Amino acid sequence: MLSDLLDRNILWSDSRTAEDPGYFPRLAAQQTPEFFWIGCADSRVPANVVAGLDPGEVFVHRNVANVVHSSDLNLLSALEFAVEALKVREIIVCGHYGCGGVKAATEDLPHGLADHWLEPIRRLARSYAVDLAQCETDEARRDKLAELNVVEGVRRVSETPILQKAWKRGVKVRVHGLIYGLKDGRLRDLDCSIGPGHFQEKAAE
Ligand code: CO
Numbered sequence: 108m109l110s111d112l113l114d115r116n117i118l119w120s121d122s123r124t125a126e127d128p129g130y131f132p133r134l135a136a137q138q139t140p141e142f143f144w145i146g147c148a149d150s151r152v153p154a155n156v157v158a159g160l161d162p163g164e165v166f167v168h169r170n171v172a173n174v175v176h177s178s179d180l181n182l183l184s185a186l187e188f189a190v191e192a193l194k195v196r197e198i199i200v201c202g203h204y205g206c207g208g209v210k211a212a213t214e215d216l217p218h219g220l221a222d223h224w225l226e227p228i229r230r231l232a233r234s235y236a237v238d239l240a241q242c243e244t245d246e247a248r249r250d251k252l253a254e255l256n257v258v259e260g261v262r263r264v265s266e267t268p269i270l271q272k273a274w275k276r277g278v279k280v281r282v283h284g285l286i287y288g289l290k291d292g293r294l295r296d297l298d299c300s301i302g303p304g305h306f307q308e309k310a311a312e
Contacts, residue, residue, distance in 0.1 A: 140166045143189035145182065145260065146201040147173045147208065152287055154201070157294065166193055172208025173200060174227055175260035177267070187269050196280055200260035201294070203287040204250045213249055231255050257284040258299045265301040274303045 123130050142165040144154040154160070154167045168185040175182065189195045202209075211218050212228035232239060232252055242248040261284040264270060273280055281302035285294045 134163045138163050138193065140164050140193060141196055142166065143186065143195040143198045144168070144201060145173055145175065145199065145264070147171065147203055147206055149203060149206065151289055152201070152203050157287055157292065166195060171221060171224055172206055172212070172228060172256065173202050173260060174224060174256070175200065175263040176227065177263055183267065183269065186264065186267065190269055190273050190278070190280060198264060198280060198282045199285055200257050200264060200282065201285045201287055202253045202257040203289060204253060205289045206253050209249050209253045209256060213252065227259070228252065228256050231259055254286055254297055257286055257297055260284065261299050261301055265305065277303070279303060
């Protein structure tokens with residue numbers, strides 16, 4: 108019920124103020140987050156909570172299955188603001204095991220608009236069909252695909268003109284890929300981070 112939600116809000120804001128009277132005035136004056144989080148819209152993966160961060164510490168964009176579409180104006184606007192105005196130093200693409208969006212992308216069923224949204228994941232599944240076939244269960248296959256979707260997201264964010272320009276200017280921002288386990292509440296680093304100099308190193312190889 109909406110009235111329950113509003114009652115909870117009053118309890119929360121009162122207890123925060125009781126703990127720290129300067130809390131809301133400080134946050135209202137300025138946000139200076141170190142992190143920009145691109146995650147799944149799943150209600151079980153709230154960025155602040157799973158990363159143990161307070162309001163004001165992480166700027167957030169979430170969508171179904173944390174897909175990075177290179178033409179998504181919503182994501183690109185948030186990314187540009189995060190890099191140019193907020194000057195975040197760490198960008199995190201975070202997927203999660205047991206993702207319903209990734210599961211939908213592996214099914215041969217119509218899901219309406221979501222099928223258009225999830226197309227990049229279907230494409231990944233086709234590209235990595237041989238690797239995915241080695242997974243022993245459907246669950247393991249979907250979890251591997253969720254990891255691949257994060258790695259792809261890190262690459263796509265890094266290839267945007269926003270990051271390319273920032274790196275050219277010498278900005279030290281880095282892009283990381285994490286995956287969250289619903290079963291144990293742990294974040295794992297997928298070791299696919301990309302930072303300044305990455306593309307020059309690749310070109311030199
Ligand atoms: Co999900």
